Amino acid sequence: MREKHIEQKLIRAVRAAGGLAIKLMSPGFDGMPDRLVLLPGGRMAFVEVKAHGMKPRPLQLKRHEMLRRLGFKVYVIDDEGQIQPVLSEIMGGGDAR
Secondary structure, three states, X not given: OOHHHHHXXXXXXXXXXXXXXXXXXXXXXOOOOXXXXXXXXXXXXXXXXXXXOOOOOHHHXXXXXXXXXXXXXXXXXXXXXXXXXXXHHHOOOOOOO
């Protein structure tokens, strides 16, 4: 499945949950995740979207680890079936990492 298709499904699922999936643009700071997911109740996480079976590049992994060290949740999604479990985890209902 193409990355764009998975990303569109993520955006729709986040909106359906009453949240926002903000596209991150970080000129001069490459490797940041694709989306900042903001959900009701002050819940947030960063989400990297990949085409099915693809993995983050080394710089992306470095940025993910940096964000995690700062206390933020970071997820990598490469299948639409991962979207609901990740949203559930962000809302505090389990561990989808």
